Amino acid sequence: MNSEKRQIAVNAALLLTFSLLVVAACLVCGQQLLNPFRLDAETFHTLLGLRLPRIVVALLMGGALGVSGAVLQGIFRSPLADPYILGISSGSSLAVSCGLLFGTSLFSLTAPTLAFCGAIATGALVVVLGRGWKGLQPERLLLAGIGIGFFLSATLMLVMTMSRDDGLKRAFLWMSGDLSMTDWDVVPLGLTFVLAGFALAIARRRGLNALTLGDEVAHSLGFNPSRERLLLFLAASLMTAASVSMGGVVGFIGLVVPHVVRRHVGSDAGIVLPLSVVAGGTLLCFADTVGRTVAAPLELPAGVVAAFIGAPYFIYLLNRKKNA
């Protein structure tokens, strides 16, 4: 093993260890500090019934967003691409908000289902509008996503101004990435689509690496750039849809996590994608724990806390790169 590979392996092992410690800490920390070695019935219920589902959902959501960001940054060859710039989250938010604002009674799984359908429909629309005579071109796809995203955001604002007050707060919490209402019910559907999207992205990791070099080089390496881009976009859409359907809109993780991971282990998608799951999941899990602890009994939305934690670190990384 040469020194370059050894360094990557060490960094990956450190990240995994750190993540395990953070998740363990998230289990015991909260409004009430729990002792996992003295489990009474109440502690057991708090751990398994309240904290564990939140942690599992946060890990799934953050992991899905981290991988989606890595995939989208690769296929668009843009360091600014993330699941939210492409309108997918706007479509999802609009669908859920319409349900929350105008629905009289929503079953527990209605909101996730609406979110998922909204995200998938928006992703499909972006692909249809982003298709040119040369197939799926990154610039065209990106512009289509941004345009649709703006349109859907404007529609969402319009819908919110026409809404009732009680639905408005729930819709607002949904768009801030609030995990306080999550439970085990959302996990099976979310887990299924996160796994499906991740498996597809991992299977196309070589195509993702090749697309990073440009369509013509990818073609020379034996790939069909349009086909690879479509499959990877589908994978990212599935994971984003699953994430939004489980706990609402969480920004920033899809943007920052791939940059942080690449900074430590290089850019090979075969390494970046799995570690983006770990890093994204850990960041959101940590953000959610901070959000439910620092201002208890008030809970801050995990999406807001993730941005407060991630943004300074992102700026620090940029400055370190500039000074290197």
Place this chain on the structure above:
Amino acid sequence: MPLLEFRDVYFSFGKTEFIREMGFTVEPGELIGLMGPNGAGKSTLLKLAAGILTPRSGQVMIENREARSYSGKERAQRLAYLPQMLDMHAPFRVGELVRMGEYSYNQKHHFTIDEALCLVGLTDKSAAFLADLSGGEQRRAYIAMTLVQGGRLLLLDEPLANLDLRYQMELIRLLRRICSENGISVLLSLHDITLGGQLDRVIMVKNGGLIAEGHPAIVLTDEMIRIAYDLDLVDLPRPIAAYGQFIQHVMC
């Protein structure tokens, strides 16, 4: 058997004709230059050969089989193409980039990653980021990737563009060595007439058509350059003669 053959190829987009009645072959081990003025169709020819574009009529044959009948992987095992505008800031280390050549899974590849890096003189740069290399080294890193890919034909679109004289000559020497020692053929587009004189064969194109083909001494004559570039040689600056002698001296 020719590695590449154009048979009466015609290509247009809309009403604009890009390539007309084009026919030539590339034999194993040849270093061939595609020359001609801007807009002559050099890049289009290379993209047709690489399978990125499909001819409206005529045939592009790779190893005596029509190019469009190959799957992407089969084609990648036979030829590699590098466009003029390569992403020199791709976020990969040199070793990671060169390893991508293995994606075609060619069992008959000529070079391992280490051998390709050694051949292009980047053995000690495997862990360096592509963006941290000089322009010449970046080109050579991409060429190492195509060597690992294992095809017998390299198609290079203006690989000498934006390189200084030293890097241009290093690259031509490297390509010459790849052709003569490994039986790989290289078809490259270029503008420098003097460097064109160092190749095995030159194909001169203008307005999408072939106007001359053969040994540089036969094609790169004053008369042919005047026809191809609509240029009177008395317009050329005087130092070019001394530059030509210098290049010949160094390359020999």
